[in-house]
Amino acid sequence: MTSTPSSHERRAALGDPVQAYRRMQEIRSFEDRITGLFAQGLVHGTTHTCQGQEALDVGLANALRLDDIVTCTYRGHGIALALGMSPEAVLGEIMGRTSGCIGGVGGSMHLSDLDVGLLPTFAIVGAGLPVAAGAALAFQNRGEDRVAVAVCGDGATNIGAFHEAINMAAVWKLPVVFVVDNNLYGEYSRINLTTPVTDLSRRADAYGIPGESVDGMDLDTVGEALSRHVAAARSGAGPSLLEVRTYRFAGHSRADQATYRPAGELDVWRQRDPLVLRRAALIDAGIASAAELDAVEQSVRAMITDVVEATSAVPEPDARAMFANIMPPLATSTGGVR
Amino acid sequence: MRMRQAVVAALADEMRADESVMLMGEDVAAAGGPFKTSEGLLDEFGGLRVRDTPISEMAFTGAAVGAACLGLRPVVEIMFMEFLGVALDMVVTEAAKFHYLSGGRITVPMVVRASVGSGGGFGLQHSQTLENWVTATPGLCVVVASDPQTAYGLNRAAIRHDGPVVVLEPRALYPVRGDVVTGDAGIVPIGRARVLRRGADVTVVALGQTVGVALAAVADAGVDAEVIDLATLVPWDRDTVRKSVRRTGRLVVVEEAPESGGWGHEIVSSVTSAVFSDLTAPPFRITSPDVPVPYSPALEARYLPTREYVARQLTSYLRSGTVPAPWWIEEGLAR
Ligand SMILES: Cc1ncc(C[n+]2csc(CCOP(=O)(O)OP(=O)(O)O)c2C)c(N)n1
Ligand SMILES: [Mg+2]
Numbered sequence: 001m002t003s004t005p006s007s008h009e010r011r012a013a014l015g016d017p018v019q020a021y022r023r024m025q026e027i028r029s030f031e032d033r034i035t036g037l038f039a040q041g042l043v044h045g046t047t048h049t050c051q052g053q054e055a056l057d058v059g060l061a062n063a064l065r066l067d068d069i070v071t072c073t074y075r076g077h078g079i080a081l082a083l084g085m086s087p088e089a090v091l092g093e094i095m096g097r098t099s100g101c102i103g104g105v106g107g108s109m110h111l112s113d114l115d116v117g118l119l120p121t122f123a124i125v126g127a128g129l130p131v132a133a134g135a136a137l138a139f140q141n142r143g144e145d146r147v148a149v150a151v152c153g154d155g156a157t158n159i160g161a162f163h164e165a166i167n168m169a170a171v172w173k174l175p176v177v178f179v180v181d182n183n184l185y186g187e188y189s190r191i192n193l194t195t196p197v198t199d200l201s202r203r204a205d206a207y208g209i210p211g212e213s214v215d216g217m218d219l220d221t222v223g224e225a226l227s228r229h230v231a232a233a234r235s236g237a238g239p240s241l242l243e244v245r246t247y248r249f250a251g252h253s254r255a256d257q258a259t260y261r262p263a264g265e266l267d268v269w270r271q272r273d274p275l276v277l278r279r280a281a282l283i284d285a286g287i288a289s290a291a292e293l294d295a296v297e298q299s300v301r302a303m304i305t306d307v308v309e310a311t312s313a314v315p316e317p318d319a320r321a322m323f324a325n326i327m328p329p330l331a332t333s334t335g336g337v338r
Numbered sequence: 339m340r341m342r343q344a345v346v347a348a349l350a351d352e353m354r355a356d357e358s359v360m361l362m363g364e365d366v367a368a369a370g371g372p373f374k375t376s377e378g379l380l381d382e383f384g385g386l387r388v389r390d391t392p393i394s395e396m397a398f399t400g401a402a403v404g405a406a407c408l409g410l411r412p413v414v415e416i417m418f419m420e421f422l423g424v425a426l427d428m429v430v431t432e433a434a435k436f437h438y439l440s441g442g443r444i445t446v447p448m449v450v451r452a453s454v455g456s457g458g459g460f461g462l463q464h465s466q467t468l469e470n471w472v473t474a475t476p477g478l479c480v481v482v483a484s485d486p487q488t489a490y491g492l493n494r495a496a497i498r499h500d501g502p503v504v505v506l507e508p509r510a511l512y513p514v515r516g517d518v519v520t521g522d523a524g525i526v527p528i529g530r531a532r533v534l535r536r537g538a539d540v541t542v543v544a545l546g547q548t549v550g551v552a553l554a555a556v557a558d559a560g561v562d563a564e565v566i567d568l569a570t571l572v573p574w575d576r577d578t579v580r581k582s583v584r585r586t587g588r589l590v591v592v593e594e595a596p597e598s599g600g601w602g603h604e605i606v607s608s609v610t611s612a613v614f615s616d617l618t619a620p621p622f623r624i625t626s627p628d629v630p631v632p633y634s635p636a637l638e639a640r641y642l643p644t645r646e647y648v649a650r651q652l653t654s655y656l657r658s659g660t661v662p663a664p665w666w667i668e669e670g671l672a673r
Binding site: 044045046096097104105106107108109110123124125126155156158159160161186187188189193194195260316317319320321322323326 | 364365368369372390391392393394395396397420421423424458459460461462463464627628629630632633634635636637640641666669671672
């Protein structure tokens with residue numbers, strides 16, 4: 001066994017193309033394993049996996065500095081891993097164990113690690129956008145060249161928080177990038193049933209900010225677009241809206257089999273599986289051989305197996321954890337009006 | 339039938355009886371509801387009366403207010419009670435006020451159904467009961483289902499009421515089975531508590547998920563308790579509860595909510611003031627601790643007062659005539 005890399009080392013590793021591919025594989029294997037653990041009852045309640053969206057996750061992490069801030073949704077395992085959180089911390093939380101990022105009291109929808117810039121992932125649709133705007137406001141007030149990125153789903157573009165946050169961020173020219181992960185579905189409803197426009201980046205026009213739509217299946221494309229939008233925000237150009245077109249290979253949550261999808265749709269998208277595209281690109285460019293990438297895939301799967309095994313042996317929190325961290329201690333000073 | 343089927347039955351019966359009744363919510367139509375509480379309704383009643391909505395709670399709850407003002411009787415489904423947070427204005431500040439604001443000329447016959455409560459491992463933003471978001475608003479009725487019969491009967495009564503009603507449905511009870519009287523005989527009137535067990539030594543008031551817990555705990559403890567399902571939180575049935583406590587001289591409220599600010603304060607305070615001279619022991623509340631609902635299964639199981647815990651507290655209370663400390667004090671976990 002090699003020594004466990006720190007979250008910052010995990011983040012830095014993404015600069016290497018093979019390591020970036022490895023992280024995409026890690027996310028895929030992780031999510032596939034979660035689906036299995038859920039079926040076994042080892043992950044309970046609910047969980048939302050992100051197979052098919054790995055290019056966005058890794059592209060985002062690569063576009064950001066360590067001191068930038070991300071808000072994202074309950075479908076956040078991939079972003080957490082991409083930003084650098086360890087599989088141990090993420091799986092521990094999802095399995096409700098003391099090794100989880102908040103000791104197992106939060107679960108799948110509540111991952112966080114400020115060390116890599118991840119605010120607690122949001123279980124309320126749309127809530128991450130105003131909060132990201134607020135992080136950007138803090139940067140603006142302090143004159144820092146940091147950027148906040150809010151990642152939400154296509155369905156979230158129909159909630160008030162989306163529109164209020166973008167409008168306000170536009171008026172104040174806040175350094176925030178709004179990223180819409182358009183995977184074509186909000187829960188069990190296809191986008192056309194709930195949303196009158198298909199180009200979600202057009203929603204930027206209403207607020208006078210730049211909007212762009214890009215292929216979310218190709219790591220280079222999505223990574224390049226994210227870097228551009230983040231650089232613009234960092235340079236003081238104000239907010240922008242980037243629609244990233246992905247596809248949700250799995251169901252919405254839990255055991256959802258996604259039977260509401262038109263026949264054949266998944267197969268079409270599977271041909272543009274971000275992992276398949278990335279693998280081919282690395283081989284074509286002569287960056288890695290097929291055999292080397294096979295070895296990467298195998299070693300990732302083995303690593304995830306080890307993490308699952310280790311996490312299964314970690315205890316659940318005891319009752320004390322329920323009462324910890326509810327609020328910061330009250331001031332003990334004797335000042336103030338009585 | 340299961341509780342979720344009882345909800346479907348209530349909606350279907352009201353929709354058959356009155357074509358102004360309609361349903362809106364996220365995935366309630368084509369998918370039959372995230373918790374299958376509207377299965378088959380789209381097929382029977384069509385897409386105008388059973389509508390899938392965008393993820394826009396404020397818009398569809400507000401649309402229910404407007405449609406209700408203009409003669410429809412909309413039911414909106416809020417998948418998890420927490421999501422009402424983004425639409426609370428429409429319920430508390432608009433719908434609840436319109437009758438008063440119009441000198442009694444406008445009625446807003448709308449129903450907001452929301453799933454509530456712990457027990458599903460959904461985590462701290464999807465497991466609260468939050469009844470106190472809606473109980474301090476005159477004009478708004480609030481009812482809580484505790485089994486298939488009340489899910490059926492309270493929903494029907496809510497749809498028939500000419501003002502806005504919030505119906506809270508404990509999510510963990512959706513799969514629970516029970517006999518259901520349907521038809522008009524199965525309606526559970528708003529404002530009437532249900533005495534589920536007669537007893538002489540103590541009155542136990544419960545609501546939603548704690549009703550089953552209280553009944554089981556009373557049986558385990560072998561105490562002669564009168565168990566009341568409050569069923570309606572606003573306006574709650576003061577007469578039934580007071581009459582019972584006058585006879586038993588003791589009152590225990592069992593709540594699934596943080597101790598601070600819970601609905602039981604209202605019951606305890608009101609009953610204590612009204613029947614003080616008949617009390618033989620101080621009324622008290624068995625509640626959840628003042629914490630968010632934890633995810634880890636072992637911890638979540640302790641959030642809702644357990645059957646064993648309620649039995650222990652009841653036994654101790656009846657033996658000593660004094661109020662036993664909650665488990666988190668006993669175990670030195672909190673103050
Ligand atoms: C305010 C609010 N309403 C409803 C929900 C329930 N809900 C959770 S995820 C989801 C679908 C969101 O779709 P989208 O924004 O496209 O994100 P995706 O799940 O596809 O990543 C819904 C309706 C919620 N969490 N919050
Ligand atoms: Mg989506």
